[in-house]
Amino acid sequence: MKFALAGNPNCGKTTLFNSLTGATAHVGNWPGVTVDKKEGTYKKLEEPIHIIDLPGINWLSPYTPEEVVSRNFIVDEKPDCVINIVDATNLERNLYLTTQLLEIDVPIVIALNMMDSVKKSGDIIDTTKLSVTLGVPVCEISALKNEGIKELMEISYKAAQTKREAKTVLSQSNLKALIEVATDKLKAKNVESPLFHAIKLIEEDSLETSMHQDVLTEIDPIRQNYVKNEFDGDFEGMVADARYKYITLHFSKIIKKAAKNTNETTSDKIDKVLTHKFFSIPIFIVLMFIVFHLVFSEDLFFLNAIFGLEIKNSGWINFFTGMGYDSMLLEGTNSLEGIPSLGVFLQSWMGWLTGSIIDLVSGWFEAGGVLDTWYAGLICDGLLTGIDAIFSFLPQILLLFLFISILEDSGYMARVAFIMDRAFRKFGLSGKAFIPLLMGFGCSVPAMMATKTFEDEKERDMTIRLAPFFSCGAKAPIWAMLATVVVGSFLGDIFVFSIYILGIVVAILSALIIKAFSKQKEVPPFIMELPAYHMPQFKNLLAHLWEKLKHFLYKASTIITAAIIVIWFLSNFKWAFWQGMVDDISESILADLGRVLQYVFYPLGWSWGVDGWKYTVASITGLIAKEDVVATMGQLGLENGTINLSNAQIYAFAAYNLFTLPCFAAVATARSESTKKGFWVTLLWWLLASYVVSMVIFWIGYSFELFWWLGLIIVLAIIGLIVGLGLTIIHKRKMNKEKRVA
Amino acid sequence: MEKLLSEMKPLEEGIVKKIKAEGKIKRRLYDMGVTPGVNIVIKKLAPLGDPVEVTIRGYELTLRKTEAECVEMEVKA
Numbered sequence: 140m141k142f143a144l145a146g147n148p149n150c151g152k153t154t155l156f157n158s159l160t161g162a163t164a165h166v167g168n169w170p171g172v173t174v175d176k177k178e179g180t181y182k183k184l185e186e187p188i189h190i191i192d193l194p195g196i197n198w199l200s201p202y203t204p205e206e207v208v209s210r211n212f213i214v215d216e217k218p219d220c221v222i223n224i225v226d227a228t229n230l231e232r233n234l235y236l237t238t239q240l241l242e243i244d245v246p247i248v249i250a251l252n253m254m255d256s257v258k259k260s261g262d263i264i265d266t267t268k269l270s271v272t273l274g275v276p277v278c279e280i281s282a283l284k285n286e287g288i289k290e291l292m293e294i295s296y297k298a299a300q301t302k303r304e305a306k307t308v309l310s311q312s313n314l315k316a317l318i319e320v321a322t323d324k325l326k327a328k329n330v331e332s333p334l335f336h337a338i339k340l341i342e343e344d345s346l347e348t349s350m351h352q353d354v355l356t357e358i359d360p361i362r363q364n365y366v367k368n369e370f371d372g373d374f375e376g377m378v379a380d381a382r383y384k385y386i387t388l389h390f391s392k393i394i395k396k397a398a399k400n401t402n403e404t405t406s407d408k409i410d411k412v413l414t415h416k417f418f419s420i421p422i423f424i425v426l427m428f429i430v431f432h433l434v435f436s437e438d439l440f441f442l443n444a445i446f447g448l449e450i451k452n453s454g455w456i457n458f459f460t461g462m463g464y465d466s467m468l469l470e471g472t473n474s475l476e477g478i479p480s481l482g483v484f485l486q487s488w489m490g491w492l493t494g495s496i497i498d499l500v501s502g503w504f505e506a507g508g509v510l511d512t513w514y515a516g517l518i519c520d521g522l523l524t525g526i527d528a529i530f531s532f533l534p535q536i537l538l539l540f541l542f543i544s545i546l547e548d549s550g551y552m553a554r555v556a557f558i559m560d561r562a563f564r565k566f567g568l569s570g571k572a573f574i575p576l577l578m579g580f581g582c583s584v585p586a587m588m589a590t591k592t593f594e595d596e597k598e599r600d601m602t603i604r605l606a607p608f609f610s611c612g613a614k615a616p617i618w619a620m621l622a623t624v625v626v627g628s629f630l631g632d633i634f635v636f637s638i639y640i641l642g643i644v645v646a647i648l649s650a651l652i653i654k655a656f657s658k659q660k661e662v663p664p665f666i667m668e669l670p671a672y673h674m675p676q677f678k679n680l681l682a683h684l685w686e687k688l689k690h691f692l693y694k695a696s697t698i699i700t701a702a703i704i705v706i707w708f709l710s711n712f713k714w715a716f717w718q719g720m721v722d723d724i725s726e727s728i729l730a731d732l733g734r735v736l737q738y739v740f741y742p743l744g745w746s747w748g749v750d751g752w753k754y755t756v757a758s759i760t761g762l763i764a765k766e767d768v769v770a771t772m773g774q775l776g777l778e779n780g781t782i783n784l785s786n787a788q789i790y791a792f793a794a795y796n797l798f799t800l801p802c803f804a805a806v807a808t809a810r811s812e813s814t815k816k817g818f819w820v821t822l823l824w825w826l827l828a829s830y831v832v833s834m835v836i837f838w839i840g841y842s843f844e845l846f847w848w849l850g851l852i853i854v855l856a857i858i859g860l861i862v863g864l865g866l867t868i869i870h871k872r873k874m875n876k877e878k879r880v881a
Numbered sequence: 882m883e884k885l886l887s888e889m890k891p892l893e894e895g896i897v898k899k900i901k902a903e904g905k906i907k908r909r910l911y912d913m914g915v916t917p918g919v920n921i922v923i924k925k926l927a928p929l930g931d932p933v934e935v936t937i938r939g940y941e942l943t944l945r946k947t948e949a950e951c952v953e954m955e956v957k958a
Contacts, residue, residue: 197913200912202905229940231938231940232938232939232940235914375907375908376900376907376916379911379916380911380916380917383916383919383938387919414925414927416928420928557927557932557934557943558927558928558929560932561927561930561932562929664905664909664944664945664948665932665943665944665948666906666909666910666913666942666945666948667913667942667943668941668943669934669942671941
């Protein structure tokens, strides 16, 4: 048997799904869209029940992929029973979806969740009356405390063996006659669930009108009777209004509010602080700082900087060194001053683990005397080393994602969107994009994963596109290395700082340019619920994390590994690859490719001269992991002292690496999280942005280096151009506004 | 007194009279329960002055001022 879980976002659906399916849960994708499909099995009944967790939705309209997926699943695949989870603390709005589900010919059971909170606040909900009014069984549960789950499944199992005829709450409204005619006509066409389709057709739902244009034409004369009311022929409005009128009418009979207490709820109190007029933004900055500190800091809580506490003196480190694990700590962290944060600690542990595996395997090859063979090279230098580069970031990727999940589940993420929306609207984004973009400074992979909850696909694509422009942790070593060779060493820190600023500026410009060129001018609507604050559930967090880990491992074992092998092959063989491996990377195919591609990058300045191909090769190996840019440059003999690029060339090279394709892990994540078309635009944009920005920077810098006055003239000309363009746009807008007013 | 939802101040209360929005915004307003006759209390403005948070049908809803401009209200004295 097959049961589907349907409900609003934030109604506790995930918690219920996890406690029903436990370890059997697995996540796939709905065909053609980037929406998670969660499935699992419930085993505590006579027969195993296949459970499908539909995405959290507020209604069954056809606007988002989540809604289309849920709707098609219930209507076309006909589960044996739909369990509709309803948040009892937010009954009125949750029942809106219920009224739509009732219109499909499928057994429905209502799981009234969070009843414990309702009772605690002193309210009473008459579930018997609710059940009688809606004509379906209602079961009180608390998904959190695992109460009522068994009863719910037993009731659903019973309901699944019956047939339920669709009914609509709209039959009590003046739309009754119209609905009946449309239903009969669809019935005559042998349409399944005719009532559901009839109502959607009356609402002029885009999925229905294309399918049943004939019926729409036939009922048009009757529809004309309705056009002269307060809705001016807006049937969507009439239907939505009728649903809510019905809910309001019966709601008062079902719920008895406790004598109105003027006390604020805990959620209100928390909210007052977190969204305070003056404190909200500082609080947010502090919270974000703590997150980054816990993931990336090598001196936890600045204990060393402030108290001079060193790693050697702290007890818990002695514990590990005592067990012989000192090497793993020495390897990963750059300094041993201070205690590493959880992220850095796990990273060094991971590095130690993968490093040990590489040592072990190369030890085997050495013992067998085959260390110089191509297959030993493939496994040790290619696969394991590549995987080591990616996996050393895995703990920090997961930790960042864990913190995002905590922010999301607690309800704080929605508040940040609320606080920041105003600032983001100008760029065609909403406040929701803020946290993912900020996470980009840590790692693009979790940043892109965090866009999953966006409703608007365009906004999701755009956020993914911009995330790598926020310079991530793996790119930092490149800047650090280049900073040491910038002529005039005092410029080093300014150089690194300006790279980060450049990333933000280009991200903003990208957003503005893409917005200007997109056909759909309107900003995605920002009409959303601010859910009550919840304590995040440990079990749910773990489930989220496990899903992402599995997904990442799958990607790592397929696309990323394939890419690593290709680059390893290119950098270890010459064109006559059957003659064996090369000793020096400069004789490899990759080096030759670099010598050709060097000319492609000529306009960018940094590939000029005899060493030009080396920078090109380093940029290519950076696709495995960005810190490989530094490693490859080292292999090719490019270090402080041997790099003879001018400041303009260095800056252009840095800009190119900041904006070009991120590492394979990020590209793979972008592919799985964006729409198909959006992904190709994104790839193109990354290539374009890196090329153009790098070129512009080089030529401005170069003209300064030639003659200071030439550079000045060019910069002034550009500033003049931008100001002129800006003024024209503002002027045009003003004119348009005046026209509209007139 | 008639006002647009976007013109109401925090703690003011009113009843929705008419929705003038189009397309996606209209659909979303309806589906979030912003329909004629419903009671809305303005809770607060975001620190930057926009969007606005309101209490409607027992839950907290947030919407931008440009979206709130589409909602005509009868404000309670």
